[in-house]
Amino acid sequence: MDFTFPAIGIIHSCFKEKFGIPRQPGLAPLATAQLELLPPYNDRDAIDGLDSCSHLWVQFVFHANKREEWKPKVKPPRLGGNKTLGVFATRSPTRPAPIGLSVVKLESIEISNGKILLHLSGVDLLDGTPVLDIKPYVPYVDLVPEATNSLFNAAPRLLPVEFNEQSADFCNDYQNKNNLDLNNLIRQILQQDPRPQYQSEAGRIYGMKLLALNVQWIYPVDTPTSIIVVAIHAITA
Secondary structure: OOOOOOOOEEEEEOEOOOOOOOOOOOOOOOOEEEEEEOOOOOOHHHHOOHHHOOEEEEEEEOOOOOOOOOOOEEOOHHHOOOOOEEHHHOOOOOOOOOEEEEEEEEEEEEEEOOEEEEEEEOOOOEOOOEEEEEEEOOHHHHOOOOOOOOOOOOOOOOOOEEEOHHHHHHHHHHHHHHOOOHHHHHHHHHOOOOOOOOOOOOOOOEEEEEOOEEEEEEOOOOOOOOEEEEEEEEOOO
């Protein structure tokens, strides 16, 4: 059976490319996005009561997944990229139906000039992501305190993140101009260690596009115990 679904919205996110996006929602609370509802779904009646919710479930499409064919076995990054698991035991974007599901915090709702924007935080969503549906998070059924997953039960190890002088100064200046704690946003993202775990080349410069910035960092030793942000630059057209 095949089904066709409309996109009810689109994500405008601080994450401009896949590399560096947290592997789960909520790991970087300062990571923000706006969910813009598209016509005809940008109807005030459709969001009546939504402001009573602190969190939302967002169903979306992995639109930047370049692999068209799914595989029954995948290699989760959390397991080092070497161990294989069944695709349905993972949250791999390469799936029979490339649909993702994230729980995010609803910060506010903006209605202006015919547009409806849901301001979100704690996102793991790429800029331009099509949204299929949103649903309210309902704590008494969605929160399962006794739930377990023996393969992914523990939170990932967090690496200390340091900033060189140029990067620290850039963050301070950016916060003063934009009222955004860029230092802690970068720290929340990088401490999850976005690098593929099979790569261990000390001194290699990694980079990601965040907001309208290019953020670069290194791992000073082969077995990383910390991350050093070595450069932050504004991306010019």
